[in-house]
Amino acid sequence: MREVESLQKEVWGCDDREIVPLSILAATREIGAILIGAFEGSYLIGFAYSFVGREDERMVHHSHMLAVRPTYRNVNLGYKLKLAQRDRALAQGITRMTWTFDPLQSLNAHFNFAKLGVVADAYKINFYGETTSSFLHQIGNGTDRLWVTWPLDSCRVHERLQTKVQSITSNLESDRIACLVRVGPNNEPQRGQSLEVGCQKDVSIQIPADINALQRERPELAVRWREATRWAFSEAIASGYVIKDFIGAPRNDQSVGVYLLSAGKRVKDFA
Numbered sequence: 001m002r003e004v005e006s007l008q009k010e011v012w013g014c015d016d017r018e019i020v021p022l023s024i025l026a027a028t029r030e031i032g033a034i035l036i037g038a039f040e041g042s043y044l045i046g047f048a049y050s051f052v053g054r055e056d057e058r059m060v061h062h063s064h065m066l067a068v069r070p071t072y073r074n075v076n077l078g079y080k081l082k083l084a085q086r087d088r089a090l091a092q093g094i095t096r097m098t099w100t101f102d103p104l105q106s107l108n109a110h111f112n113f114a115k116l117g118v119v120a121d122a123y124k125i126n127f128y129g130e131t132t133s134s135f136l137h138q139i140g141n142g143t144d145r146l147w148v149t150w151p152l153d154s155c156r157v158h159e160r161l162q163t164k165v166q167s168i169t170s171n172l173e174s175d176r177i178a179c180l181v182r183v184g185p186n187n188e189p190q191r192g193q194s195l196e197v198g199c200q201k202d203v204s205i206q207i208p209a210d211i212n213a214l215q216r217e218r219p220e221l222a223v224r225w226r227e228a229t230r231w232a233f234s235e236a237i238a239s240g241y242v243i244k245d246f247i248g249a250p251r252n253d254q255s256v257g258v259y260l261l262s263a264g265k266r267v268k269d270f271a
């Protein structure tokens, strides 16, 4: 647990008062929290942490942290930690897991939607306040988060875990559906008409492929991306859309990420 404290500071770059300390890890683990480490020998290289909560009158696990040391990324460790976390939640009789992530982070969007099969119908503005010390909380003004649900024992998740690669069809479909925000020339956000929401069964929201590079090079543009996507997600969710997928869709010479949203279904319908 001491190593988990250190790893939090390394991965998120946050200061002492923003980490979850050993005392909370130990106390919550005693009453059902799941804390799993990935090790090389005795060296901690990643961990997942979730605690028990209640949502819509149901018990859930809320996954507060998932982290893999930078040099150990992209070899499925994060994925395996989530699978182990899922197994343990199911063994406790809990079939729903929630967490939050910054929807401008395309890597996390791909990980959450494409690899794991989460769905989302809530957007939290400045969830952790306007600023924190974390690297990941510096993007484009504020700490907006998408609140996602992982319906652990659903057909959707079973299928997604068996075939995580998405079909080319869904890539093509994303070109045809109405877009609330798209990546325009010079990576500028271009808003669609609000009227499109509600008239269409499916809509999409695009994001730049690499918001972190954009934040470094043109921070004012990252702020505009925060504003545009905050508007788009809030508007779509208020009109009854659910965010159900994310695909990387190369368009012209730009690489963009595309969220796919559908009307008519709620998150609980996926469980």
Ligand SMILES: CC(C)(COP(=O)(O)OP(=O)(O)OC[C@H]1O[C@@H](n2cnc3c(N)ncnc32)[C@H](O)[C@@H]1OP(=O)(O)O)[C@@H](O)C(=O)NCCC(=O)NCCS
Pocket (backbone or CB within 6 Å): 011, 065, 066, 067, 068, 069, 072, 073, 074, 075, 076, 077, 078, 079, 080, 100, 101, 106, 107, 108, 110, 111, 112, 115, 136
């Ligand atoms: C998110 C995190 C835990 C993922 O850990 P990981 O061990 O690298 O995860 P995996 O290897 O299982 O999956 C990473 C996926 O992202 C993809 N990926 C890597 N770099 C990418 C990029 N620049 N753009 C898009 N996708 C990318 C990988 O190809 C892989 O997908 P694939 O299996 O379909 O090819 C890790 O990046 C991390 O610790 N990030 C900082 C903390 C954080 O953001 N935590 C919150 C997670 S919601």
